[in-house]
Amino acid sequence: MADTFAPFTAEGARPHEAPPQRAPAPPAELRFYLTEEYHVPNGTLLGFWLYLMSDCLVFACLFAAYGVLGRNYAGGPSGAELFDLPLVALNTSFLLLSSITYGFAMLETQRGRLGATQGWLAVTGLLGAAFLAVEIYEFAHLVGEGAGPQRSGFLTSFFALVGTHGLHVTFGIVWLVTLLTQLRRHGLIPENKRRLMCLSMFWHFLDVVWIGVFTFVYLMGVLP
Template identity: 70%
Template structure:
């Protein structure tokens, strides 16, 4: 590409330029220069990676404290695995419905895009509802974050994930208003892609949560 431009420059170069002055050569090596959103996407990806580091620290804290029950309840006493499996399924469903919403947005079908985004939001809300029910159930049994180091670390890690899902849903609802208001403009497309990355990223974090916290907690307790 660059070599080709250079050749053309050399052929069309006026004679007087050859005498001494160098003709300017532009090295346009950035192949994504035409996408105004590409800088945003890379920046958002780097934000997600920094968010992953926050979760890594919370996972490390949980890993260190996961057996410190302070004579309180252990994971095997507290965790209801079928409920966790249901939550995992809900989050996975919401990931694929968001993917379908992106595909419909690419075909510029407003009604279907909003329908699939709405369905994603419903799955997200169901996930949050079950998680809050679980937290409420644990706290009402006296297993709140103050009970032991294990429970402090548990509520910090799972609560932070739940908080991310909450903000993801707020973002989703905002987009469901912005989309019909402005149509499929590039800005809205960029917003959809960013939220999509955020949403799928939360699903990746949840893989770590259900494996490391719930499954291994019950298995090794």
């Protein structure tokens, strides 16, 4: 009887059969790499908080200098003779109101209302400009009376502290105008919302510093 079984090859198939097809290997995993710089979530806010802390040190040094030199009149006028408290109170109200209007702008930002956000920011900028106008008038009046920063240690520290704060307000207004331009061009995109938040922290920080200036410099300065 003839052998009806054909031998198997090493692959396990009969000689007259094609070897079994192997399944194709899965494609290698594709990996994509960022072609631009990676932005850490909330990294901007953290960096801005660090900047505000460094600015706190600057104002702390200026307050300390005024605390040391605030009674060194060198035979010149004192704060009680120079300061006009009603004018300073009006100036303080301008800055505090600007902080409130900026808060309204942030509320409108959260609601997605671009026009209302721009309107409240414009009011904030006008109040900040009014604050600067009154401060410049005060400085000009003091210099006109011969009470410039070179007159005494008291006036040197006064102009340094109040002038530095006014310079910060000036930069804040420039920043605010720039943001209004960005909002008009691009709307309430996430980047603009982040910038608005940073400016909000900066603006409120200036209000807190001014409360210290108003109390420590003006109110205590009129005391005998």
